[in-house]
Amino acid sequence: MIPPKARAKGKKLKESVRVPWRTRCEADLRAFTDADAIRFWSIAHQVDGEARPIFNYRFEHTLAAVKLGRWLCPQVNADLDIVECALWLHDCRKKLKDPLTKDTHALDASAEVSEILQGTDFPQAKIAAVRHAIEHHVGLKLTKKLSPIETACVWDCDKLSKLGAASLIHFGCISGGFQPITTEDILLRSEAWLELCRVIAASMNTLPGKAEAERRLAFLCAHYQQLGNEWREPLEAPSTNPLKSPVR
Numbered sequence: 001m002i003p004p005k006a007r008a009k010g011k012k013l014k015e016s017v018r019v020p021w022r023t024r025c026e027a028d029l030r031a032f033t034d035a036d037a038i039r040f041w042s043i044a045h046q047v048d049g050e051a052r053p054i055f056n057y058r059f060e061h062t063l064a065a066v067k068l069g070r071w072l073c074p075q076v077n078a079d080l081d082i083v084e085c086a087l088w089l090h091d092c093r094k095k096l097k098d099p100l101t102k103d104t105h106a107l108d109a110s111a112e113v114s115e116i117l118q119g120t121d122f123p124q125a126k127i128a129a130v131r132h133a134i135e136h137h138v139g140l141k142l143t144k145k146l147s148p149i150e151t152a153c154v155w156d157c158d159k160l161s162k163l164g165a166a167s168l169i170h171f172g173c174i175s176g177g178f179q180p181i182t183t184e185d186i187l188l189r190s191e192a193w194l195e196l197c198r199v200i201a202a203s204m205n206t207l208p209g210k211a212e213a214e215r216r217l218a219f220l221c222a223h224y225q226q227l228g229n230e231w232r233e234p235l236e237a238p239s240t241n242p243l244k245s246p247v248r
């Protein structure tokens with residue numbers, strides 16, 4: 001029989017070799033989304049003998065949302081373990097352009113949580129809250145605020161990641177995979193998208209989330225305004241008249 005002291009030591013040792021949950025979440029997401037991105041693009045780059053997708057939209061979007069979670073949680077006293085874990089996994093089984101199947105990606109992701117976290121140091125008692133947040137993250141509009149605060153934060157961070165500078169990169173890099181793209185197409189779609197962004201900003205659950213959404217919305221408006229100026233209005237040629245030159 002193993003003496004209780006040795007058993008306790010063994011248990012402690014087993015706990016100490018548990019995989020850090022962030023490492024597991026990131027690795028699981030990376031593996032699934034890289035494979036899906038390669039399927040979506042039907043082409044891959046070879047990097048050091050490994051197939052790498054042209055652009056892994058899902059992973060980049062998730063990383064943006066995780067960064068936002070780390071920023072938002074301390075401001076609203078939300079549990080960062082729950083919010084960050086839910087953000088890492090909220091789209092973990094979502095495929096790009098998969099018209100054959102119904103979109104059940106929130107429920108699909110929630111169903112995977114326990115298995116992905118198995119053998120990690122993630123607190124078992126927080127798993128239900130992670131699943132709740134994942135199951136309620138979908139949609140671009142809210143008619144009433146979400147609760148608890150962790151579920152509210154996950155919604156806000158997921159949506160904030162669709163606004164702002166990084167979102168322009170992410171959408172710009174993926175959109176050519178869905179259809180041929182021109183600068184004019186992007187401008188034509190921008191008005192409808194900005195309308196939707198206003199709806200997203202108005203739906204924010206948290207005050208810091210709302211303030212950040214307003215800042216990002218203002219940036220997006222300025223960006224598309226500038227794009228329109230460059231693309232549709234001919235720029236004035238620099239003046240050769242010394243009287244019109246800027247004062248030195």
Ligand SMILES: [Fe+2]
Nearest residue numbers: 090091137138
């Ligand atoms: Fe999602």
Ligand SMILES: [Fe+2]
Nearest residue numbers: 061090091158
């Ligand atoms: Fe998402």
